[in-house]
Amino acid sequence: MALEDYKKDMLRCTRCSCCKWIPVFSIAKSWRFAYGCPSIARYNFHSYSGSGKLITSLSLLEGRIDYSDRLLETVYQCTMCGSCDLSCRMGTNMEVLEILRELRAKCVNDGHLIPEHTLMIQNLKTEDTIIQGARKADRGNWASGLKVKDLTKEKAEVVFHAGCRYCSDPELQSIARTVVSLLQNAGVDVGIMGKEETCCGGRVYEMGYFGEFTKYAENNIDAWNTAGVKKVVTACADGYGAVKDLYPRVGKKMNFEVLHVTEYLDQLIKEGKLKLNKKVPLQITYHDPCHLGRLSEPRLPSYGRETTIEELNIQPLKEVPKVLGMNGVFEPPRSVLRAIPGIKLVEMERIKAYSWCCGAGGGVLEAYPDFALWTANERIEEAKSTGAEAIVTACPWCERSFNDAIRKSGGSMKVYDIVELVQESI
Amino acid sequence: MVLARNVYQALEDIVGLENISEEPVDMDSYTLNWFPELDYRSSPSKFHFVRPTAVVLPGSTEEVQSIVKACNHYQTKYKAFSTGYGSHAFPGQEGVVMVDLRRMNRILEIDAKNKYAVVEPYVSWMQLQAEIYKVGLATTQIQAGSQASVLASVTSCFGMNILGTQGGYNSRNALGIEWVLPTGELLKLGPPDSWFTSDGPGPSLRGVARGNSGALGGLGIFTKCAIKLHDWPGPTRLETEISDPPISYFMPYRLKMEGLELCKGYIPVFPHWENIIDFLYKLVDSEIAYALSAHGGLERILGTVGLGGKQGYDFIQSMKGMVEPLQDQFKYPVMLIMFAQTQKELSWKQMVLEEILTETGGSILPILEGLKIGEFSLSEIADSLISLFIFGNDTHIVHSMGGSFLVTAGYGGTCEAVNRYQYPTGEMLKEKYTTRGKKLLNDGPNTLYFNVFDNAPYAYSEIELHYDPADPESSKALMEIIEAEQKNKLGEKYGFEHSDITLALYSPSADFTWETRVKKLGELTSSFHVWQERIKRALDPNDICDRSNYGVGMLGKELKV
Numbered sequence: 002m003a004l005e006d007y008k009k010d011m012l013r014c015t016r017c018s019c020c021k022w023i024p025v026f027s028i029a030k031s032w033r034f035a036y037g038c039p040s041i042a043r044y045n046f047h048s049y050s051g052s053g054k055l056i057t058s059l060s061l062l063e064g065r066i067d068y069s070d071r072l073l074e075t076v077y078q079c080t081m082c083g084s085c086d087l088s089c090r091m092g093t094n095m096e097v098l099e100i101l102r103e104l105r106a107k108c109v110n111d112g113h114l115i116p117e118h119t120l121m122i123q124n125l126k127t128e129d130t131i132i133q134g135a136r137k138a139d140r141g142n143w144a145s146g147l148k149v150k151d152l153t154k155e156k157a158e159v160v161f162h163a164g165c166r167y168c169s170d171p172e173l174q175s176i177a178r179t180v181v182s183l184l185q186n187a188g189v190d191v192g193i194m195g196k197e198e199t200c201c202g203g204r205v206y207e208m209g210y211f212g213e214f215t216k217y218a219e220n221n222i223d224a225w226n227t228a229g230v231k232k233v234v235t236a237c238a239d240g241y242g243a244v245k246d247l248y249p250r251v252g253k254k255m256n257f258e259v260l261h262v263t264e265y266l267d268q269l270i271k272e273g274k275l276k277l278n279k280k281v282p283l284q285i286t287y288h289d290p291c292h293l294g295r296l297s298e299p300r301l302p303s304y305g306r307e308t309t310i311e312e313l314n315i316q317p318l319k320e321v322p323k324v325l326g327m328n329g330v331f332e333p334p335r336s337v338l339r340a341i342p343g344i345k346l347v348e349m350e351r352i353k354a355y356s357w358c359c360g361a362g363g364g365v366l367e368a369y370p371d372f373a374l375w376t377a378n379e380r381i382e383e384a385k386s387t388g389a390e391a392i393v394t395a396c397p398w399c400e401r402s403f404n405d406a407i408r409k410s411g412g413s414m415k416v417y418d419i420v421e422l423v424q425e426s427i
Numbered sequence: 428m429v430l431a432r433n434v435y436q437a438l439e440d441i442v443g444l445e446n447i448s449e450e451p452v453d454m455d456s457y458t459l460n461w462f463p464e465l466d467y468r469s470s471p472s473k474f475h476f477v478r479p480t481a482v483v484l485p486g487s488t489e490e491v492q493s494i495v496k497a498c499n500h501y502q503t504k505y506k507a508f509s510t511g512y513g514s515h516a517f518p519g520q521e522g523v524v525m526v527d528l529r530r531m532n533r534i535l536e537i538d539a540k541n542k543y544a545v546v547e548p549y550v551s552w553m554q555l556q557a558e559i560y561k562v563g564l565a566t567t568q569i570q571a572g573s574q575a576s577v578l579a580s581v582t583s584c585f586g587m588n589i590l591g592t593q594g595g596y597n598s599r600n601a602l603g604i605e606w607v608l609p610t611g612e613l614l615k616l617g618p619p620d621s622w623f624t625s626d627g628p629g630p631s632l633r634g635v636a637r638g639n640s641g642a643l644g645g646l647g648i649f650t651k652c653a654i655k656l657h658d659w660p661g662p663t664r665l666e667t668e669i670s671d672p673p674i675s676y677f678m679p680y681r682l683k684m685e686g687l688e689l690c691k692g693y694i695p696v697f698p699h700w701e702n703i704i705d706f707l708y709k710l711v712d713s714e715i716a717y718a719l720s721a722h723g724g725l726e727r728i729l730g731t732v733g734l735g736g737k738q739g740y741d742f743i744q745s746m747k748g749m750v751e752p753l754q755d756q757f758k759y760p761v762m763l764i765m766f767a768q769t770q771k772e773l774s775w776k777q778m779v780l781e782e783i784l785t786e787t788g789g790s791i792l793p794i795l796e797g798l799k800i801g802e803f804s805l806s807e808i809a810d811s812l813i814s815l816f817i818f819g820n821d822t823h824i825v826h827s828m829g830g831s832f833l834v835t836a837g838y839g840g841t842c843e844a845v846n847r848y849q850y851p852t853g854e855m856l857k858e859k860y861t862t863r864g865k866k867l868l869n870d871g872p873n874t875l876y877f878n879v880f881d882n883a884p885y886a887y888s889e890i891e892l893h894y895d896p897a898d899p900e901s902s903k904a905l906m907e908i909i910e911a912e913q914k915n916k917l918g919e920k921y922g923f924e925h926s927d928i929t930l931a932l933y934s935p936s937a938d939f940t941w942e943t944r945v946k947k948l949g950e951l952t953s954s955f956h957v958w959q960e961r962i963k964r965a966l967d968p969n970d971i972c973d974r975s976n977y978g979v980g981m982l983g984k985e986l987k988v
Contacts, residue, residue: 009897012473013830015461018510018574025553025573026680028665032534032554045484045529046448048456059473060455071450091679093827314861314869315829315895327669327679353669 004058004103006305009317010095011059020051020085020097023355030350034383037084037351039358039376048075051085051097058104068113076104077115078372081207081363082291087326087354094319099302105209117368118208125213129199133367135169141195143167143174149181150192152228157192159184160230160257162221164237165200166397172404173397176418180236180262183423187274189265191234194224201235203243203292208364215251218243222253229256236262236420238396239362241330242292249299261293263395263419267333270340277426280343285417286389287334287346288380288403289356290396295326327354334395334419341426347387349380357383359399366402377406381414391415393422428522430480434501438483438524441493446484446530454478457525461513462833464902465909466933471899475517479506479525486530488605488613488650494526495648496611499971506973507583507648509548509576515584515643515932519975526648534558535651536622542656543602545622548578548649555654557664565659567594582606582649584641587837587887589718589764591880592711594657596887598637601625602653606636609647609967622653635962639839643932645977646966660717660766662686689767690717692806693780694728697759697789700850700873706761706787707842711882713783715776717766720878723891725757726871756792758873829868830895833905834876835912836931839887842879846886849875852912853890860908866901867908868893906935913944932976942982949979961988 019025021041029035036042041050048057057075060066079101086098108114121131128137143163150157161184167177184191202217221244225233235241241261248255269275303319310316331353338346351357360366360376381403384392392403392414403416430449439447448454458478463469468476485491498505504523508516518525528548534555536545539562544555553573556566569575569586580586580597582604587596594600603622606614616625616632625633636646666683684690697703703721710716722728765780767773784790826832835856838845854872861869870893877888892908895901909931934940949956959978967974975981 009830012464012897013895014459015512015831016459017461017512017572019572022551022553022574024680026667028667028680028682029553029557029573030664031557032550035551035554035557045446045527046453046456046482047527048450048453050456053456056456056459057452059459060452063472063474065474066451066455069450069452071448072452075452312869313829315866315893315898315901316868317830317895317897325679331669 002103002302002304004100004107005062007096007100007103008059008062009305009307010097010100011055013093013095014052014055016047016052016056018050018052019088019091022088023084023351024088024091026091027355033386034350034357037088037355037357039082039360039372039379040079042379043372043375044075044078046075049078051089051101054079054101054104055095055097058100061104061107068108068111073108073113073115076108077118077364078369079363080291080358080360080365080373080376082358083296083326084355084358087295090323090325094317094323096302102207102209105207106211107209109209115208115364115368118364121208121364121367122205122210122213125200125205125217130165130169131200131204132165132169135165138196140168140198141193143177144181144193144195147178147181149185150190152192152194152230153197155192156229158190158230159192159232159234160225160228161191161193162198162201162233162235162237162240163193164235164240164397166239166401167237168198170397170401173400176397176400176420177236179420179424180234183266183275183420183427184234186427187269189269192228192230194228197224199224201237201240201243203239203247204362204364206243206247207362214247218248218251219253222248222251222255226254226256231257232265233257233259234262234265235259236395236397236418238290238293238297239398242296245297246299249301261297261330261333261395263293263334263337264330266420266423267336270337275423275427277341277423279426281341281422281425282343283391283422284345284347284389285338285391285393285422286349286384286387287338287352288349288359288384288392288394288399289329289331289334289353290394290399291356291358291362293334293395294329294331294356295354297329298324298326300324325354329354337419337423338393341422343426344422347389349383349387351383359394359396359402360406361398361402366398370405373402374406374409377402378410381406381410381412384414389414391417393417393419395419428480430503430524431501434497434503435481437497437501438481438494441490441497442483442485446486447481449481453482454480457482457508457517457527460511460517461831462896462933463514464896464899465833465906465935466514467936468934471902473896475514477518477521477523479518479523482525482527484527484530488607491526491528491607491648491650492611492613494524495607495609495971498524499610499969502969502971504971504973506644507548508644509579510551510574512571512575513932515976518973519980520973523973528648528650531650537562538622539564541623543622543653544656545603545651545653546577547651548576550577551575552577559656560659560661560665561663563659563663564656565590565594566654566656567591567597567600569597577654578649578652581652581654582637582641584643585639585837587876587878587889589720589878590657591878592716592719593882594655595881597654598639598641599881600655601633601637602655604633604636604649604653605651607648607650609972610969643976645963645972645974647972660768661690689770689773691765691773691777693763693765693791694760695763695780695784695789695791696757697761697787700759700846702788703759703761704843704846706783706789707846707879707886708884709783709787710763711842711879711884713779714882715765715779716763716882718764719761720876721761722876724759724871724873725754727874727891728760753792826891826893828870829893830897830901832891832893833909834889834891834931835909836916837887837889839885842884842886845888846875846877848916849877849888849890852915856890856908856912860904865904866895866898867904910935910939913939942980945979946982956983957986957988959983960986964988
């Protein structure tokens with residue numbers, strides 16, 4: 002499959018600019034928080050928008066333009082958050098996000114690489130992790146001292162996949178430990194893969210390295226099938242989105258259910274297996290991670306395959322039903338938060354399917370940290386506008402991005418993962 | 428064409444390194460737009476026939492003035508741009524610097540007492556609307572969509588709006604305007620220290636600045652404008668929720684109706700389009716409608732509901748048995764939204780509506796009242812159309828059927844004159860061009876769209892046509908139908924003012940360019956094109972502001988005025 006397969010979609014772009022804003026039917030609540038796409042909001046030239054990248058793709062395919070540093074900036078100074086895709090596809094069938102992904106794959110295949118991404122890929126190839134400097138041998142260290150099953154040696158019903166960020170980020174590792182404790186507390190038969198756990202591959206797919214993604218997706222599916230687990234649970238939204246959205250593309254049978262920890266905690270709380278009794282007096286707002294929200298539905302790309310309805314003369318229909326991301330994991334995290342005594346949840350304006358990105362995705366955190374900080378700061382400003390004391394989320398990448406932004410700006414907003422608040426209330 | 432280095436440097440000095448580009452990747456993103464493939468100069472390419480030489484992003488009126496003065500100094504053409512939607516937003520000649528105003532994006536003032544707002548060029552309808560709901564006011568957002576620029580509609584371009592029923596056409600909602608003239612001088616329309624009017628002291632310049640259809644970037648750059656606002660009887664904040672299942676294929680959100688209980692949507696139907704004309708006169712006289720428009724017949728409406736994709740098509744197929752018997756009865760519907768402050772007022776308005784329908788042969792079919800489409804009653808769908816046409820509203824989304832859409836030339840005039848021409852013409856053209864193997868969407872005979880304005884019997888309408896820009900044959904078929912309609916129109920008298928015509932802004936063939944059509948039209952009327960050219964020469968003595976889409980465009984230079 003290739004960028005060419007989406008040429009018809011590129012030709013149907015009307016440059017209406019919907020891709021820049023939150024979906025028109027979601028109804029903006031203010032002047033300040035009406036934008037959906039961080040890239041165009043920060044860099045202003047149309048080439049940075051979803052539509053702009055469709056035009057760039059068409060222009061490249063037609064030989065009107067060639068690769069340049071600027072072209073790579075417009076392509077890669079983008080968090081691949083999918084906001085443009087949602088806003089466009091509300092009424093159209095254009096595969097905006099797929100085109101963005103294929104455009105990056107073309108850049109990679111044509112040898113036009115981003116140095117920071119190359120380093121991530123090198124690290125992935127040698128250490129099975131995309132975190133620069135992290136080592137495979139240390140991957141399981143986050144669980145040191147925890148009494149948890151090692152699935153390379155024992156059987157368990159559930160595997161907890163910590164993901165690259167939780168495994169290697171010292172500031173966040175405690176959250177992974179908390180997840181295991183909470184699951185054990187609820188009587189879940191849980192295990193981990195330790196140093197044999199590998200990257201999910203989702204981030205490198207977004208960066209355009211489809212081959213590497215396939216390798217890691219196949220490896221993980223095989224490992225989890227072999228381990229015989231019934232459930233794969235992760236606290237990383239990126240990993241969750243990769244397994245839910247992208248893994249079906251490799252075509253391997255998955256003999257397990259995939260759950261984000263917020264979904265699982267919600268179930269366990271509702272079943273009475275986790276009792277949240279302790280008051281946590283805090284006014285918070287919840288940030289929907291892109292990969293837990295709009296990017297967590299399986300979406301098989303149509304690859305330009307279309308049919309026509311004869312009686313209508315023209316009416317191109319994609320063979321594959323479109324997915325908007327409206328059925329992402331939106332309610333379970335909110336349900337968990339509502340179950341914590343003392344928590345007051347106040348919503349931001351851009352929520353659920355049209356949540357604003359944290360800035361960490363698509364390889365931006367590593368290659369364009371200033372842009373990541375800018376994007377995170379925009380979200381923190383929105384969080385502040387609610388009067389919340391803390392921004393709560395469910396993804397280590399979002400937490401990293403928010404923590405970095407607050408540290409840099411000297412702000413007082415606190416950042417929590419949901420599991421931390423659940424732990425506090427037990 | 429490459430911009431001379433000294434000119435580029437001068438512009439960079441004004442806006443800063445980050446806000447200027449001549450990179451091909453950036454320039455091409457300002458070269459593809461809605462319908463360039465329908466212009467013989469571009470066809471069959473989707474890229475416009477000319478690429479700008481550079482794009483600058485000014486952040487203030489002062490920077491805009493400096494850019495314009497520099498362009499005059501260096502004899503470099505320029506053209507303003509905001510959200511842009513359509514090829515007329517792009518330059519029409521080589522060597523033009525585009526002045527993209529998207530960094531000028533502030534709402535400067537909302538005066539709730541005097542009902543106006545002052546905005547910069549890149550404030551979108553959705554942004555302004557969100558802020559003014561809070562003080563009980565509403566905009567007159569155009570059908571280009573809530574993502575489009577308020578200022579562009581008010582000062583520079585045209586566009587219909589369903590809210591015009593009460594709020595009027597935006598050329599009439601223009602209040603104070605800040606205008607960087609083509610030479611770089613600054614002119615404020617209206618009193619210097621206030622925005623509540625665009626007139627005085629002295630003669631009004633609003634007609635010169637924009638007239639009916641706007642100068643389309645040909646007369647300098649508008650940097651601020653005030654827009655008249657209108658009463659909003661709804662809640663101060665609208666909330667949506669994800670609709671599962673979606674209320675329609677394209678609209679997965681539902682509007683929460685809290686605060687909108689007294690806002691009701693109706694789809695009355697008529698046996699013939701002549702009945703609609705009678706209905707419109709009585710309806711505007713009664714002033715009961717908050718918003719009103721027509722969107723073609725049943726096939727067209729169902730297409731809006733679902734034809735955008737596979738799920739939608741499957742959904743419509745599943746309902747075919749139910750809707751086919753209704754096709755004839757549902758050939759001429761109108762969409763209507765009423766607002767009331769009290770239940771009593773709503774009941775009274777409903778009573779008036781029923782009476783008008785009885786008098787004009789219209790009805791809300793009893794069978795429709797109980798009709799369910801999927802899990803939703805027609806009444807729920809009618810209500811949800813409120814969110815579609817008032818609050819969200821994006822042409823691109825509503826018209827994704829077939830791939831994309833365009834319209835025949837828009838006509839404004841009395842309800843009778845406009846519709847008496849448009850309905851039969853539309854049906855004749857649709858019959859001829861969509862049932863004989865042409866590659867245009869066969870979405871029924873009636874695809875007429877219209878609005879009325881100011882609760883007066885003044886209407887504006889367009890015949891909607893859906894085509895696939897990815898299929899050159901489909902684009903060609905569309906060019907043929909539009910050319911046929913305009914040749915038909917220009918050759919005859921239909922009882923309404925030709926000067927009300929907004930021609931479609933592209934050139935399907937070398938002997939049928941926009942300029943030649945405007946010239947012919949001018950000769951048929953009051954030589955308006957000559958007056959426009961006089962204005963152009965008076966305000967832009969160096970002919971620096973790109974004239975391609977204003978007046979008679981490039982032909983104007985040869986005109987004897």
